[in-house]
Amino acid sequence: MSAHSSSDSNNSASGDSSNAQASRWIWIALFAVGAIGLACNMFLRQDGLAIRHVEITSAERVQARVVIGAGADSLAKPAQLTSDAAPLAIAAKIWVEPQDPRFATGEITRVDGVAPVIWETQKLLTRKEAAANEALQTHGDGKPAVVGANELATAAPDMQISFADTFGVWIAAFLTLAIFSFLYRDNPIYKVAESLLVGVSAAYWMVNGFWTTLVPNLFAKIAPDLVRAYAIPGLGVSEHPQQDMVLAFVPLTLGFMLLWRLAPKGGWISVWPLAFIIGTTAGLKLVASIEADLIAQAAATMKPLVAYASTTDSSGNAVRAVSVWSSIGSIVGIVGVLSVLVYFFFSIEHKGLTGKAARVGIWFLMITFGSAFGLTVMGRITLLAQRLEFLFYDWLNLS
Amino acid sequence: MLRRTIPIIILSATGTMLVVAYFSPFTLSWGETVLDWFNILAAVAFVLGAGNLLAVNLEKVSSRKAGWAYAAITLLSFAAMFIFGIFKVGAVPNPSAPDVHLAGAYEGLPSAFGWMYEYVLSPLTATMFAMLAFYVASAAFRAFRAKNVEAILLLGTAFIILLGRTAAATLLTGWIPVDSAFAVLRLDNVTTAVTEHVSTAGMRAITIGIALGVAATSLRLLLGIDRSYLSKG
Structure with missing residues (x-):
């Protein structure tokens, strides 16, 4: 043995x-x-290296002082003073383009001793756009170049190879293949990609929460001057700064209490903010689910069983006629909703008429699940097609 | 008192305030303040999650547990993405305040954070979800057996939806004239009818059921009947 x-x-x-x-x-x-x-x-092959090009445009801003009196609304409507959308609520000094027409009218004057700020912006070009620009640059005679059937503008923009984006395409292709390698079996390359995903996505959501919620909603109320100086220059001035600051300490304290979970002792302290979170969710959901789900869905179900449609008779007059398919659709809808609700009602035994209605409800549910399954598979296949498109077109240029 | 009564009071007070704020214009601003606090706490929860992730992975690396190298990769990628985002490395300056570095946009391609999103996070997430297509198909192949009416309905509907939403619909039933009496038999029309009438009815009933469940659970919480969250401390 x-x-x-x-x-x-x-x-x-x-x-x-x-x-x-x-x-x-x-x-x-x-x-x-x-x-x-x-x-x-x-x-x-040509373009086999997946080289990416960017269009470079340079931007320049100079600091200017608003001349009070020259523009009566200057300080009242500071957002209009800037060339961009972000408002500068309390700024008497603003950054504008060197060619700003208000210099000529005297509404603003250049601040001496402050160097202009110059930077470059990049626009990632598609292969087609890059080829068109390249053709323009090659011509260089000011005549329109023709790429394919499209006649292009005469001025060739400043275009250059972007090593960061080219490297990025290769990294993205490697990571895509690394994840697909799991289809064969679990392997170290897949695990590397998986670990990367965990780390990067955790940091992504944390950074997003920091810049979109914590800075404008919390720090801006506790230390508005600091936030205005270092992060949000367009931060408005509150009418009740003291009250805002005091109120902001409530979520700050609750936040610290929540983080207490990481401490080895005193985990119960985090139950207070947890109770706050659950209470808020319950309060919101109680109203929202009754209004948006229960009442709205019930209202949408209650349609006339016999539906009419506008049509024209042989002499061209508008008449109302019974629409057979719409009527059947309405009846099916009502029968479906009621029968499924009967199936969900477990307080009475599913026997006799109730049992038959519940059985019809099960059929409706099966069709619903089948439809949801089909649509989910379609969605996933679309994503798969997009990844394959990326590999074959964007990376390998096999189009 | 500190561990049980106060959490119950906090939960009931915040929840009730939000319900009242919905109906009364006088308490609308209270509800907005509570919502602001909730959003802040939700953002802090990300910090908590990240802290947990760091603690688990640091422990793995320091004790050289199996797979510690992968934990190190997680930590490094987290640190890189975090630093890129918080310090807005490579961000394009804000044209309204180009002298304030942190006023620039942290998202978007020229920034390092945007690069990591575009070429690391986005392809990884999309491929992960795309790969589910294979597993869903594989699971369906193993599990779907047309052995009773319910299974036939589920299988048949999925099949019709898959055919109807692709070129196969035109290939198989495209020859039926659109204006004929048999146009309803065209696969694209059958798919539309199934999704618009039958599956909408089913989904509607499910939504109503969920809404009733959510409302009941919320009430149990607000009234202090459900206290299961207290054991989480």
């Missing part, structure tokens, strides 16, 4: 070993074929 089991375990061990060896060879073959294909694509 023991000899038998020993031979079994030996067989299993040798099977595992041969499986591992086969797996290794599969990976080696896959990498070899992939590397050769990639090398051929990179060096033998």
Whole structure:
């Protein structure tokens, strides 16, 4: 018996070993074929390196002082003074373009001793746009270049290779393939991609929460001057700054209490903010679910069983006629909602008429689930197609 | 008192205030303030989550547990994305205040945070979800068996929806004239009818059921009947 089991375990061990060896060879073959294909694509085909181009435009701002009196509304409507949308609620000094027409009218004057700020903005170009720009730059004679069927503008914009974006496309392609490698089996490359995803997405949501919620809603109330100086220059001035500051300490305290969960002792302290969160959710959901889900859905169900449609008779007069399909649709809708609700009603036994109605309800539910399943699969396949498009078109340029 | 009574009072007071704020214009601003606080706490919850992630992964790395290298990758990628975002590395200046570095947009491509989103987070997330197509298809192939009426309905509807939303619909039933009496048999029309009437009815009943459940649970919480959250401390 023991000899038998020993031979079994030996067989299993040798099977595992041969499986591992086969797996290794599969990976080696896959990498070899992939590397050769990639090398051929990179060096033998045009645009095989997935090089990305950006259009460079430079921007410049100079600091200007608003001349009080020159523009009566200048300080009352500071948002209009800036060339961009962000309002500067308390700024007497503003940043404007050097060619701002208000310099000429005397509404604003240049602040001496402050250097202008110059920076570049980049616009990522598609392959087609890059090819068109390249054609323009190659011509260089001011005549319109023709790429394909499109005649393009004469002025060639400043375009250059973007190494960051080119590298980004390669990284994105590698990560896409790394995730797809899980379809074969769990492997270290997939695990690297998975770990990256966890770290990056956690930081993404944290940074988003910091800049979109904590800074404008919390820090801006506790230290408005600091926030205005270092993060949100367009921060408005509150009418009740003291009250805002005192009130802001409530969520700040609750926030610290919530973070107490990370401490080894006193975890119960976090129950207070948790109670606040649950209470808020319950209060919001109680009203929202009754209004938006219960009442709205019930109202949408109550349609006339016989539906009419406007049409024209043989002499061209507008008449109302019974729309058979719409009527059937209404009846099916009402029967479906009622029968499914009967199925969900567990306080009475599903026997007799109730049982039959509940059975019809199950059929409706099955059709609903089948439809949801079909739509989910379609959605996932669309995503898959997009990833494949990225690999074949954006990365390998096999279009 | 501190562990049970005060949390119950906090929960009931905030929840009731929001319900009252909905009906009374006089307490509308109270409700808005409570909502502001809620959003702040939700943002703090991200910090809590990140703290937890760091604690778990740091412990793995420091004790050299199995897979500690992956934990290190998680930590490094978290740190990189966090620093890029908080300090707005490479962000385009805000044209209204180009001298204030942190006033620039942290999202968008020229910034390092935007680059990480565009070329790391976005492809990883999209591919993860795309891969589910294979697993859903595989699970469906194993589990779907047309052995009774319910299963046939589920399978048949899924099949019709999949056919009707693709070119197969035109291929199979495109020959039926649109204005004929049999136009309802065209797969695209069948798909529309199923989704608009039958599955909408089912989904509507499910939504009504959920709404009743949510309202009942909310009331139980606000009235202090459900206290299960107190054991989370």
